[in-house]
Amino acid sequence: MKDRITLEYYVLDVFSNKSYKGNPLSVVFTDGDLAIEAYSNIAKEFGYSETSFVYYSTTQKALNVRSFTPSGFEVDGAGHNLLGAVCAALLKKISIFEEQNETDHFVIMKDSPIRLTTSFDPLTADPIVQMHQKPATIGQEVPASRIAKALGLTIDDLTVDDLLPTIVQTEVAHVMVPIKNRRFLHDCIPDNKRLIEISKEYDFEGFYCFTLSDEDPNNIAEARFFNPLIGINEDAATGTAAGPLIGFLTQHKYTQPNTEYKILQGVKLSQPSLIEVMARENDILVGGSAVITMRGELYI
Numbered sequence: 420m421k422d423r424i425t426l427e428y429y430v431l432d433v434f435s436n437k438s439y440k441g442n443p444l445s446v447v448f449t450d451g452d453l454a455i456e457a458y459s460n461i462a463k464e465f466g467y468s469e470t471s472f473v474y475y476s477t478t479q480k481a482l483n484v485r486s487f488t489p490s491g492f493e494v495d496g497a498g499h500n501l502l503g504a505v506c507a508a509l510l511k512k513i514s515i516f517e518e519q520n521e522t523d524h525f526v527i528m529k530d531s532p533i534r535l536t537t538s539f540d541p542l543t544a545d546p547i548v549q550m551h552q553k554p555a556t557i558g559q560e561v562p563a564s565r566i567a568k569a570l571g572l573t574i575d576d577l578t579v580d581d582l583l584p585t586i587v588q589t590e591v592a593h594v595m596v597p598i599k600n601r602r603f604l605h606d607c608i609p610d611n612k613r614l615i616e617i618s619k620e621y622d623f624e625g626f627y628c629f630t631l632s633d634e635d636p637n638n639i640a641e642a643r644f645f646n647p648l649i650g651i652n653e654d655a656a657t658g659t660a661a662g663p664l665i666g667f668l669t670q671h672k673y674t675q676p677n678t679e680y681k682i683l684q685g686v687k688l689s690q691p692s693l694i695e696v697m698a699r700e701n702d703i704l705v706g707g708s709a710v711i712t713m714r715g716e717l718y719i
Contacts, residue, residue: 423718429510430467430713433503434656434684434692436545438712441692442656442685444503445470447717448511452485457719459491464717468651469494471504480518482508482526490650496590497533497550497705498658499692501526505535506709509546533590540708549706550658555666555698558586561594561621569613570596570628576603579631582671587663589703592623593646595660595667598630601641605687611647618648625651627660631673632683639673639680640664643687655685656692662703665696674698 428447435441445465449472462470471486486500487493494500505526508515516524516537525532534551561584563577577584579597586594594617598604607628614626625646632638642664644657661682668674676698685692697704 426717428715428717429507429711431503431507431709432712433499433709434694434707436708436710438710440690442499443467444499446504446507447472449474458487462487463489468654469500471500473504473508475513475515479527482515484526484528488650492649495529496659497552499656501528501550502548502658503709505548506546510711545708547708549704552589552662552703552705555663556588560585565617566596569610571608572603586623587667589662591659593625593627593660593663594623595664596626596628598628601630604628604630604643609645614645615648624648625660627664629664637681638683641683655688655690656694658705661694661696662705665698666703669698
């Protein structure tokens with residue numbers, strides 16, 4: 420590989436403690452920023468919903484993370500792309516918090532600091548990362564009739580008590596879409612063209628379709644996520660949507676503040692993921708673990 424740069428990469432399964440479950444994420448370790456074209460080409464080559472690129476910045480005294488979809492869209496926010504990147508760095512035993520205050524750990528995502536709390540499972544030694552998202556901001560409602568049509572459902576299928584499709588934002592704005600039951604959730608057949616039209620008209624990104632769980636008391640909800648606007652047809656685990664959902668449910672008194680809940684996602688894709696969430700007064704915690712499934716080298 421004469422005159423070519425060699426970069427180490429890992430593939431992790433995020434929001435899971437088992438390989439080949441959860442949401443797969445490629446994490447590429449670099450020595451600094453790459454050309455935009457390189458980010459796009461590598462993300463496209465991997466083909467996962469997102470690829471994260473990381474390096475430790477001695478200037479910022481923090482792990483620097485940038486994430487891209489296969490279409491070349493740079494992703495913001497604290498989701499599986501960030502959680503997996505941090506887990507990869509911790510598993511590589513990089514001292515990403517050594518130069519930081521002991522009680523205020525953070526990483527840099529698109530030039531913005533995102534606070535983290537980290538620990539390690541006492542039995543497996545796997546890292547557990549909680550990302551601190553901003554408090555949920557409740558936005559406008561989106562007509563259920565339009566969303567139902569775009570999902571191949573009827574408006575009655577979106578009837579859950581007094582809950583209506585509503586735009587909610589912590590880091591990224593997504594619409595929370597209540598679905599009557601698990602069968603209708605799995606019956607969704609998204610029309611990407613219609614979903615993109617709605618996203619652009621109401622100025623948000625993805626559709627977090629959820630049903631309140633009545634089968635497993637450990638999970639408050641089961642969800643599916645569609646974000647064709649940025650090239651993600653369906654995602655197996657979406658931290659940037661799970662945070663808004665727990666904020667939305669807490670506002671409507673379906674969940675309690677300062678209490679941990681789990682959201683199940685990815686079942687339809689045969690990639691079950693568990694996302695730990697908690698709404699607090701000044702932030703929302705979104706967390707979980709990740710395991711390394713592959714490692715290798717790539718060349719640019």
